[in-house]
Amino acid sequence: MTGLSPKASFPLARPQLDEPWVKLPDHSAFETWSKQDEVAYNQANRQIEKYRFFVKAFDFIQDCKLVGDYHEFGCHRVRTFRMALSEARRHFLDHMKFWAFDSFAGLPESTSNPSHPLWNTAGALTTSEEEFRAVVERHGVYVDRVHTIKGFYDQVLTPERVNKFLDNEAKIALACIDCDLYESAVPVFNFIEPLLQEGSLLYLDDLFVGYKGSPHRGVARAFLEFQARSRFKFARHMDVGWWGRSYIAYLPQAKVADGVL
Numbered sequence: 001m002t003g004l005s006p007k008a009s010f011p012l013a014r015p016q017l018d019e020p021w022v023k024l025p026d027h028s029a030f031e032t033w034s035k036q037d038e039v040a041y042n043q044a045n046r047q048i049e050k051y052r053f054f055v056k057a058f059d060f061i062q063d064c065k066l067v068g069d070y071h072e073f074g075c076h077r078v079r080t081f082r083m084a085l086s087e088a089r090r091h092f093l094d095h096m097k098f099w100a101f102d103s104f105a106g107l108p109e110s111t112s113n114p115s116h117p118l119w120n121t122a123g124a125l126t127t128s129e130e131e132f133r134a135v136v137e138r139h140g141v142y143v144d145r146v147h148t149i150k151g152f153y154d155q156v157l158t159p160e161r162v163n164k165f166l167d168n169e170a171k172i173a174l175a176c177i178d179c180d181l182y183e184s185a186v187p188v189f190n191f192i193e194p195l196l197q198e199g200s201l202l203y204l205d206d207l208f209v210g211y212k213g214s215p216h217r218g219v220a221r222a223f224l225e226f227q228a229r230s231r232f233k234f235a236r237h238m239d240v241g242w243w244g245r246s247y248i249a250y251l252p253q254a255k256v257a258d259g260v261l
């Protein structure tokens with residue numbers, strides 16, 4: 001094998017000091033490359049980018065002394081949820097609660113015709129509540145601060161539940177919206193609106209996923225519609241891979257012009 005092994009070219013790219021200036025796997029390196037390798041390679045690269053985001057997001061939360069909870073909509077394999085727990089612990093955010101909102105029965109029946117085949121399968125991406133809790137227990141960070149809210153969003157994200165958070169003055173520091181479908185994201189945005197504060201971070205995992213990247217479809221569409229009715233504005237913050245982005249909520253001021261930031 002003369003070229004770099006595709007597995008060894010993780011993460012993403014490594015420089016070299018002559019042409020083509022970056023190490024590339026060649027034909028011989030791909031002789032043993034399997035579909036399974038491709039999936040593992042994609043996952044490892046993607047989760048690294050997400051983890052980089054969580055490291056920076058919690059640094060932001062700590063640095064601007066934002067007080068609030070972590071809300072995750074779409075928890076599945078507890079990957080991003082564990083990233084949040086670890087980074088909160090790193091910064092001693094002992095006041096923070098961690099809310100896991102999921103059907104724990106996978107995706108609902110889709111009505112928005114996503115291009116991602118898996119997203120057209122009701123029940124895909126299922127992790128049970130018990131499995132979720134077991135992973136959280138094994139991770140062992142802030143376990144007693146983790147709360148699960150089980151059910152499909154159009155049924156469980158009720159005004160009564162919003163009021164419970166408001167009664168406890170529990171606002172959002174970071175909301176991770178990772179529920180794939182347009183019809184899943186719509187009730188999520190409605191639910192979080194009263195719980196936002198200046199500085200709340202929104203991470204939209206699927207901004208360009210599942211609908212061929214069209215801003216007129218999917219989570220991007222739900223977010224555009226939400227912006228039109230929210231009392232908050234959203235400053236573009238960090239790009240996360242090719243799929244997602246974070247935004248910072250702020251309240252517009254009459255005398256300050258809005259521009260593209």
Ligand SMILES: C[S@@+](CC[C@H](N)C(=O)[O-])C[C@H]1O[C@@H](n2cnc3c(N)ncnc32)[C@H](O)[C@@H]1O
Nearest residue numbers: 074075076077078079080103106152153179184
């Ligand atoms: C891509 S997975 C989330 C991955 C997770 N953040 C991780 O890092 O392991 C999507 C999750 O969203 C949940 N979900 C999608 N639409 C939902 C809805 N309408 N109501 C409740 N849960 C939903 C699914 O059950 C699934 O667990």
